[in-house]
Amino acid sequence: TQSTRPQRLLHAVQKNATRGDPRSVVKAIDNFCRQKEWAMNVGDEKGCILDSVVSEVNPVTVLELGTYCGYSTVRIASLLPPRAKIITLEFNPDYAKIARQVIAWAGLEDKIQVVEGPSGEWIPKMKEQFGVKTFDLVFLDHWKDRYLPDTKLLEDCGLLRKGTILLADNVICPGTPDYLEYVRNSPRYKSQYFKSHLEYTKAEDGLEKSVFLG
Numbered sequence: 001t002q003s004t005r006p007q008r009l010l011h012a013v014q015k016n017a018t019r020g021d022p023r024s025v026v027k028a029i030d031n032f033c034r035q036k037e038w039a040m041n042v043g044d045e046k047g048c049i050l051d052s053v054v055s056e057v058n059p060v061t062v063l064e065l066g067t068y069c070g071y072s073t074v075r076i077a078s079l080l081p082p083r084a085k086i087i088t089l090e091f092n093p094d095y096a097k098i099a100r101q102v103i104a105w106a107g108l109e110d111k112i113q114v115v116e117g118p119s120g121e122w123i124p125k126m127k128e129q130f131g132v133k134t135f136d137l138v139f140l141d142h143w144k145d146r147y148l149p150d151t152k153l154l155e156d157c158g159l160l161r162k163g164t165i166l167l168a169d170n171v172i173c174p175g176t177p178d179y180l181e182y183v184r185n186s187p188r189y190k191s192q193y194f195k196s197h198l199e200y201t202k203a204e205d206g207l208e209k210s211v212f213l214g
């Protein structure tokens with residue numbers, strides 16, 4: 001039976017990356033996507049912007065919306081201080097299965113919790129199920145029409161605090177116009193655009209970094 005792209009991406013990690021070495025996992029995925037098959041990872045150019053934001057925030061509690069194969073999950077977790085944790089939401093069980101194996105290859109299982117299911121269901125349960133008070137950093141990289149409703153849900157569930165950073169991928173391509181309009185015009189956010197390129201291409205894309213003001 002034909003393999004899927006996430007399965008081929010996982011095999012590239014297992015073949016080319018060193019077990020327990022997160023940066024080699026990131027590099028193996030980027031090489032696979034540049035040389036073999038494009039895949040919707042944040043990629044290395046936007047990934048460097050992600051790295052700088054994570055290092056600046058030094059978060060203890062991170063939420064990622066959209067695990068896919070775990071590329072950005074591994075990239076973020078590799079920069080977290082010892083007791084810090086990342087909860088990553090993934091809707092598709094097949095992708096979650098692949099991501100868990102990519103995360104295991106990187107040796108980051110202890111820092112990462114992959115949660116399967118829809119954001120509308122899980123965000124309201126974050127406090128009671130995972131003992132989360134508020135998130136220090138939220139990385140949005142899931143369905144683009146869910147960025148805005150899920151941001152409002154995070155606000156309503158009291159999961160954002162003064163200073164929480166929201167970092168959103170693909171605000172230009174594929175684009176998240178309603179989310180951009182909201183975070184750029186709401187008095188509750190201070191927003192900044194980091195211009196870059198769509199992963200593994202020359203097309204413009206960028207990350208929007210928004211600070212929740214409370």
Ligand SMILES: O=C(NC/C=C/[C@H]1O[C@@H](n2cnc(C(F)(F)F)c2)[C@H](O)[C@@H]1O)c1cc([N+](=O)[O-])cc(O)c1O
Nearest residue numbers: 040065066068089090091092095117118119141142143
């Ligand atoms: O569509 C794109 N990304 C959609 C990404 C979607 C991923 O987020 C998961 N998800 C859905 N809901 C949840 C949650 F969290 F709610 F549970 C998690 C989906 O199952 C999928 O794995 C995309 C497309 C392009 N492109 O160039 O077309 C480039 C990119 O960087 C992209 O991220």
Ligand SMILES: [Mg+2]
Nearest residue numbers: 042141169170
């Ligand atoms: Mg993306």
